[in-house]
Amino acid sequence: MTDYLDNVDSDWFSKRLSAALTVVIAAFVVLIARLLFLQVIDGAELRRLSEINSIRLRSVDAPRGLIYDIHNRLMADNRPSYDLSITVKDANPLERTIEKLSRYTGIDEAQLWERLEKARGTRAYKPVLLKPDIGREALAAIEVNRWDLPGILVNVSPRRDYIFSPSLAHLLGYMGEISVEELKNKIYSDCKSGDFIGKFGIERVREDWLRGERGGQQVEVNATGQVVRVINTVGATPGHNIVLSIDQSLQLTAEQLLADQAGAAVAVDPSSGQILAMVSSPSFDQNAFISGMSHDTWNALISDPLHPLENKAIQGEYPPASTYKIIVAAAALEEGVIDESTSFFCPGFLKLGNRTYRCWKKWGHGEVSILRALSESCDVYFYKVGLELGVDRLAWYANAFGLGEPTGVDLGHEEGGLIPTAQWKKKRTGVSWQKGETLSIAIGQGFNLTTPLQMAMVASAVGNGGVRYRPMIVKTIRTADGQTMYESVPEVVGRLPISEKNLWLVKEGLFKAVNERHGTAWRSRLEGMAMSGKTGTAQVAGRRDDAADGENDWGSIKDHAWFVAYAPRENPRIAVAVIVEHGEHGSSAAAPVAAEMIRFYLSGGQPNPDAPMAVATASSAEGD
Incomplete structure (x- = not known):
């Protein structure tokens, strides 16, 4: 009787094991078939898609703090600026893209190459600022020819606007693009190439209060560097507003x-x-320091015998x-x-x-x-x-x-x-x-x-x-x-x-x-x-x-x-x-x-x- 029961249990276990092995083998067959399909049959297309879309991190500039007079009349504001950048990794072929960009926008090609040369060593997927504040005409030309300009980006960022310029010029001061030497300074540790910082007057002295904190975005871009969707955003913190004693x-x-x-x-x-x-x-x-000043204009300023750049009230x-x-x-x-x-x-x-x-x-x-x-x-x-x-x-x-x-x-x-x-x-x-x-x-x-x-x-x-x-x-x-x-x-x-x-x-x-x-x-x-x-x-x-x-x-x-x-x-x-x-x-x-x-x-x-x-x-x- 005991032998009979042992044989029944053995047959039941063998059947269950066979069934399990069959399921496992079937799963492996399906998996291998799927892998073969993805790798051999659909591999080329999937590889193309993986190269087309990628995840990038983009910085979000902080609005600069505003400056008011003692009666809360606004004197220094921010306006939208269209900043032209390029992502070298996406701009293939690079030479042809730069040539077309110059032709469409009227920006000197040598100037574009000069900016790229200054950014040598920057990672290929990091945008390089080619020209800030390009204006609406250049923006329209880029938008019309967007698909012919791979890797070219136009970002909208806040840019300083001195409402009563040239009034209050020596007091408020002005802003300019951060230099290589300034980037090495610890007080500008959160700045990057292409940023504008205070160079003179209140803008410089109170730079730490006015600048604010940069935010960021996680975005998906296509092969031409265009944003497909925004995945996540960390908002920028605006700079502090300053009220002056000036009437x-x-x-x-x-x-x-x-x-x-x-x-x-x-x-x-x-x-x-x-x-x-x-x-x-x-x-x-x-x-003029914000929108870009020609060499002739700059030379005229610094050679003027009346010294317009000098604040005569405190320097004269x-x-x-x-x-x-x-x-x-x-x-x-x-x-x-x-x-x-x-x-x-x-x-x-x-x-x-x-x-x-x-x-x-x-x-x-x-x-x-x-x-x-x-x-x-x-x-x-x-x-x-x-x-x-x-x-x-x-x-x-x-x-x-x-x-x-x-x-x-x-x-x-x-x-x-x-x-x-x-x-x-x-x-x-x-x-x-x-x-x-x-x-x-x-x-x-x-x-x-x-x-x-x-x-x-x-x-x-x-x-x-x-x-x-x-x-x-x-x-x-x-x-x-x-x-x-x-x-x-x-x-x-x-x-x-x-x-x-x-x-x-x-x-x-x-x-x-x-x-x-x-x-x-x-x-x-x-x-x-x-x-x-x-x-x-x-x-x-x-x-x-x-x-x-x-x-x-x-x-x-x-x-x-x-x-x-x-x-x-x-x-x-x-x-x-x-x-x-x-x-x-x-x-x-x-x-x-x-x-x-x-x-x-x-x-x-x-x-x-x-x-x-x-x-x-x-x-x-x-x-x-």
Whole structure:
């Protein structure tokens, strides 16, 4: 019985095993047949399809942060740019594709090859930027001939647009394509070849806030490099938006006032140090740096004798001329060299050794006190005061007023000017300081050099009662959705080393300079606005210190015209410094510009149809 049962189990197991083997063999036969079909019968077609479609990763550029003025008026925006690229792997034959691309778009073929040569070493499936911002006509030509241009891509990316260009050019700055050297810098680690970055002004200084974070896409492309479908997207993070302290209406007004002249104008809020306007004339078109600038245009810019690329407000260094008398007066009063009643006689000149140093008023001012010396800008008075103080004490006070070093404004490439000392001259020339040089220093000539921004900050500190602020331009930084990341606060960097009484005397002299009939800026007074200020006429290279009034060894080279001011007289809301290169007289060239800026601002931006849009110089009889 047991043997019978064993035989039954064995037969049942054998049948089940046979059935399983049959199934396995059948599965293998089907699999082998399928493989043979795919490899032999359909292999060529499948290979073609695998080569046609492939998965690529594409970067998505982040929209750059926007820039607004203090009233939230947009000044720097983004617009769509059509950027031409090539994927070398897909552009076969490469030579023929480049030749056709040049023919269809009108882009120089040599320029296309030059860009490819620069990208040598880039992976063949990575797009290479051939030309940014090609324009709609070139885009249309490429779209019409798309199937004849394998590997050619046109991507739409955000591109900077300066709405009021050339207005605000030196302040906002401009963008340019990142260089090979910059790509090696760690601060640009997230950038790639072909990216545009800030090169100058706010665009450069605040690049890290404005740039944003790049996104990406996983896409399927066909044999010609065209996108078949988007598989996945990681969105880009927009850059932060920046609100500046600049009042755009005041800025435009100042630019119009300096039209067709070389010079600079700076307006500051004396209660905070925030810059309300910063003009450098002549200007340039920032958008030309974005769309592409020809070699001829670039050469014309850099060779222009008026230096349009220079921000004269912070980079232009000029003798401060008679505006420096503000500091000399403060130093003399504080050091006890003079007081309110001290007077000197001005016959129109001062003799020192075998030289004669003249006053701008060649027949002299007569008996002069400090208030009249400031208001009528008597050179002889300040010659005598300067001799008493000496160069080193003058330098100490000038430094204490913020001269001789950069102000620390949040812009790049600021110059610090020069305030000389006896030691400085000895070290530089090996020659000791001479008394005659002190006379030149005392009226803001000689080795003295200042920037318009520095002098605006001097006027601001005098007007507000002696507080020195660091000038600021960036007011607020916000994310794209409005979250505040940074809010500026006034930063006090020091106080003027002068007593309240002595500062009052200086301020009284500046008020009289504008509001009394014999004051040098009488013609620029403002009804109901109580402006205080100081004119200045800075001699340029080639003019002798002892030249008679009106003489100029260089013929057509005229002196620079200065004016610094603040208003109202009490609790001022605006301080201004203006320089007009070769304007000749501060009273006739610079003072009207500053006065109109102040009038415009204090009147709430009301236009003045009688404003001098391009101020002509007047006769030398007006003095400073």
